[in-house]
Amino acid sequence: MTGSTERRSExxxxxxxxxxxxxxxxxxxxxxxxxxxSIAPSEALAIVxxxxxxxxxxxxxxxxxxxxxxxxxxxxxxxxxxxTGRVCDVLELPARALRQVRGNDIAMxxxxxxxxxxxxxxxxxxxxxxxxxxxxxxxxxxxxRALELLEQLSVPNPDKCLVSYPxxxxxxxxxxxxxxxxxxxxPRLLIADEPTTALDVTxxxxxxxxxxxxxxxxxxxxxxxxxxxxxxxxxxHRTLVMYAGEVVESVSAAELFERPGMPYTxxxxxxxxxxxxxxxxxxxxxxxxxxVPSAGALPTGCRFHPRCAHFLAKTCDAARPMLEACAxxxxxxxxxxxxxxxxxx
Amino acid sequence: MIRAAARIGLAIVLLVAACAILAPAIAPYDPARSSLxxxxxxxxxxxxxxxxxxxxxxxxxxxxxxxxxxxxxxxAFVSLLIGAPVGLFAGYLGGGxxxxxxxxxxxxxxxxxxxxxxxxxxxxxxxxxxxxxVLGLVMWPSVARLVRGQTLAVREMAFIEAAVVAGGSAGWxxxxxxxxxxxxxxxxxxxxxxxxxxxxxxxxSFLGLGIPPPTPDWGSMVRSGYDYIGVNxxxxxAPGAAIAFTVLxxxxxxxxxx
Numbered sequence: 157m158t159g160s161t162e163r164r165s166e167x168x169x170x171x172x173x174x175x176x177x178x179x180x181x182x183x184x185x186x187x188x189x190x191x192x193x194s195i196a197p198s199e200a201l202a203i204v205x206x207x208x209x210x211x212x213x214x215x216x217x218x219x220x221x222x223x224x225x226x227x228x229x230x231x232x233x234x235x236x237x238x239x240t241g242r243v244c245d246v247l248e249l250p251a252r253a254l255r256q257v258r259g260n261d262i263a264m265x266x267x268x269x270x271x272x273x274x275x276x277x278x279x280x281x282x283x284x285x286x287x288x289x290x291x292x293x294x295x296x297x298x299x300x301r302a303l304e305l306l307e308q309l310s311v312p313n314p315d316k317c318l319v320s321y322p323x324x325x326x327x328x329x330x331x332x333x334x335x336x337x338x339x340x341x342x343p344r345l346l347i348a349d350e351p352t353t354a355l356d357v358t359x360x361x362x363x364x365x366x367x368x369x370x371x372x373x374x375x376x377x378x379x380x381x382x383x384x385x386x387x388x389x390x391x392x393h394r395t396l397v398m399y400a401g402e403v404v405e406s407v408s409a410a411e412l413f414e415r416p417g418m419p420y421t422x423x424x425x426x427x428x429x430x431x432x433x434x435x436x437x438x439x440x441x442x443x444x445x446x447x448v449p450s451a452g453a454l455p456t457g458c459r460f461h462p463r464c465a466h467f468l469a470k471t472c473d474a475a476r477p478m479l480e481a482c483a484x485x486x487x488x489x490x491x492x493x494x495x496x497x498x499x500x501x
Numbered sequence: 502m503i504r505a506a507a508r509i510g511l512a513i514v515l516l517v518a519a520c521a522i523l524a525p526a527i528a529p530y531d532p533a534r535s536s537l538x539x540x541x542x543x544x545x546x547x548x549x550x551x552x553x554x555x556x557x558x559x560x561x562x563x564x565x566x567x568x569x570x571x572x573x574x575x576x577a578f579v580s581l582l583i584g585a586p587v588g589l590f591a592g593y594l595g596g597g598x599x600x601x602x603x604x605x606x607x608x609x610x611x612x613x614x615x616x617x618x619x620x621x622x623x624x625x626x627x628x629x630x631x632x633x634x635v636l637g638l639v640m641w642p643s644v645a646r647l648v649r650g651q652t653l654a655v656r657e658m659a660f661i662e663a664a665v666v667a668g669g670s671a672g673w674x675x676x677x678x679x680x681x682x683x684x685x686x687x688x689x690x691x692x693x694x695x696x697x698x699x700x701x702x703x704x705x706s707f708l709g710l711g712i713p714p715p716t717p718d719w720g721s722m723v724r725s726g727y728d729y730i731g732v733n734x735x736x737x738x739a740p741g742a743a744i745a746f747t748v749l750x751x752x753x754x755x756x757x758x759x
Contacts, residue, residue, distance in 0.1 A: 219666060259668035271659040276681040285677065286667045337667065 166237070167194035168344050168377055169218065169262075174232035176213050176222060184229070185451040187213045189401045191232075195377045197344065200368075202380040202392035202409070204424070208448045210401040211381045215347050218379070219264055220246045220254045236261060239344065260290040263338035267350040269330035273322035279306075279333050280318030286337040305336040308373075309366060328359035332366070339370060349381045364390050385428055389413060397421050400449055400459040403479060406487040415498040417488030420444075420460045458491060466496050507757040510692075513750025521566040530557035532564040532717045540733045549739045552722075553729060558736060562743050564717040569699050569747060572632055572712075576698035577691055579637020580644050585687065587641070588648025589675050593656055602645065609642035614697075615704055622710045629712055632705065636698045647690050651683040658682075692755030696748045703744050719744050 176188040188210040195201045205211045216222050218234050234246040238261050246257060258264075266272050273282060283302035287293060293301070299318070306314035309332050322330060331351060338346055348367070352360035368391055371378055380392060388395055388409060395412050397405040397420065405418040416422040426442040446463040449455055455462050461472040471491050479489045482499050493499065520527070529548075536555035543550050549558035591602035609617075621635045655661065656679065664674045705711045706720025707727075714721065719740040726736030 221665065255668045255670055257668070258666055264663075264666040266659055266663065268659045272663045274660045274664075274678050274682070289668050289673075334663070337663070 165196045167196045168237045169379075170194040170233070170235045171214070171218065172233040172235070174214065174217055174234065175230065176210070176217055177229040179227045179229070180452070183452050186454070187401055187451050188217065191396075191398070191401075191403050193396055193403070193406065195345065195379060197377055198371065198375045199394065200371065200378045200380060200392045202382060202388040202395045203398060204382060204385065204388060204395055205398035206383060206448050208400075208451065209398040210451075211398050212349055214398070215264070215349050215379065215381050218246065218347060219258060219262060220249060236345075256290070259286065259338075259343070260341045261343055262345045262347060263341070263343035264347040264349065265331070265334045265338050265351050267353050269327050269334050269354060272334050273330055275322055278319055278321055279325070283318075283333065283337050283340055287340045290341045301340065302336070305340060306333075308339075308370075309336050311336075326359075327355050328362065331355060331359075331363055335363075335366065335370070339374075339376075342374065343376060345377045345379065347379045347381065350383070351380075352387065353382075353384070360387070361390075367391065385424060397424070400454060401451055402459065402489065403487075404460065404489045406479070408485055411483070411486055415483075417482045417486060417493045417497045417499070418460075418490045419464050419466050419492075419496060423463075423465070458489075466492055468492060504757075506753045510750050510753025510755075510757060513746060514692075514754055517566050517747050517750060518570060520563050521570045524564050524567055528557075528560035528563045530560040532556060532560040533715050540729055540736075542733055543735060550733055550735045552725065552733075552736055558722075558739055561717040561722060562719070562739050565719040565722060565740060565743060566747070568629070568712055568716055568718045569702070569744070572629065572636065572702045573695040573699040573747075573751070575633035576636030576640060576702070577694040579634055580640035580694055580698075581687065581691065582641075583637065584641035584644025584646075585648050585680075588645040588650075589652055589679060589683070591645070592649040592652025593671060593675050593679060599649075602649070606642040606645050606649075609639075610646065614639045615701055618701060618705055619708065619710060622705060627705075627710050627713055629716070632702055632711060636701055639701070640694055640697060644687070644690065644694065648683055648687060651686050652679055655679050655682045689755055692751045694755075696751035696755065699751070700744065700748050 171194065172192050174188055174191045175186070178185045178187060191210070191214055193201065203211045203214060213222070217230060222228060222230055224230055230247060232247070235243055236246050236257065237243050238257065244253070246254070249257065280299055280302050283305060284295065284298035287298040287301050291298070303314055303318060306317055311317050311329065311332055317325070317329070325333065352363050355363065364387060367378060370376065378391070380387065382388065392409045394406070394408050396403050397418065399420050405416065405421050407417065412421065413425065416425055423442070423444045427444060429441055444463055449459060455473070457473040457475055458464070458477050461467050464472065468491070477489045477491045479487045480493070482488045482493050482497060488497070534556065536551070538551050539553050539555040541547060541551045547557050547559065549562065551557060552561070587602055591599045618635050618639045621638065622631065625631050625635065661674060661678055664678050702711055703720030703723070706718050707724045709724065711720045712718040722740035723737050726733070726740070730737055
């Protein structure tokens, strides 16, 4: 298994049995159910799933952005090893300590580079400000740091970029600026929530390449939240597939494409458009029938059973399957993984 | 069309401001000096005539610009000082802060401003600083409501989420990220608030609760001219026109820069 040695080094983030639920009226919508994973330095973890699978909610919970209220229930643990070496549970941190974690230990970038920058400030002052939030620095020093970051991210004409305003930059440039802001305080973990979704394909590739480069230089861990399996193959060491709020498969990136264990994962892979010479051009793209169940009305048993091609009555709709190890470093949540997967029993 | 309105508004405001600043240089007489030529109509010596104490009306109208601008801008500033923080915090924090602020704002807006100003002025007594504070107290809720609405819109923008994620505190985000984006609209509202303050202060003065004499004040001038309207109508009309002109200027400026 590739990357298994890295995985054995001490994790900087360990999420255990994370549960997030929202009360709407007298119903509770369970957005995230019992999600556990950990990530070590230099590791890239992809969390893959359709809209509504709970992947973004998981990311927000890790940032401590989901506040417990009467309507919002959150339990489990998000253990973070901070720069000082102390381990804390993000979910239990008071607001002030949480602000120390955000941007400093964990940084986050978002899907919309178009609106993620404040239109009234120049790029330089926005990056400098992000630096100054966690470092005591003079304005001149933080601007110098901003320039250094833009150079590191190979932004052409970084001096000019510093004094420009967000509306003067392209989407790709803005995402680079967002990454520069995220990297400004040398976080140990970067959460990238669909960072390339709003960008052109060529720019997507550049941004991914950039993130890989930064990771190689700094040893930062990256959690990639995406629905794009192409990105997974390019950057991730390990993949967590989520469906209807739960992890349905946890697998190394190489094995994900070779032998997916869960029918859902397999169906996702089949629905990827591919350029293949041996395939007739008229072949229809495979699609998964139906849609993701709403978190307020989950099916019994396996949550994927109504859409599954391998559905077996009285098995799949009876008990909720557990996450089982089907191969070393490969876990799958399916009653029938022995029958349908490519695993020696 | 909108540009033209803004230009006219700006020209009027600048003209009034020039009168206020240069009053000692351009006023032909001392506005407080009385003479025996009382209640005269317009003449070559007194372009707008004289009042019941023989004071030159033109000089008094010119000096009156000082009082009006001072009260107008001062009251608008006080209302901004109270209204902006209330609107920003209620809008950004939401929850309990918002549930407390909104009914208070609505309560103040529901009460007629002039009546409220009258009551408070009666309690604290008329003077220039009191008038500024009272008018500010009466007008802050509309500023707060505007700021709160704008804050709610800006709060949902992705760059605010990015600022939270970067580790910014609520106060920092409000000061550095929300206020600069809300300020433009507030600046436009500022001119409208000034015009409202001028007209309300003139009304208070007309009712005898404004600036105490002998400070030249347009509202009080309209009031004293009212007693002699049959003898010398210019005594009321001139300061009245000055009020209308100034309010129009601020109104055009404020309503066209949005």
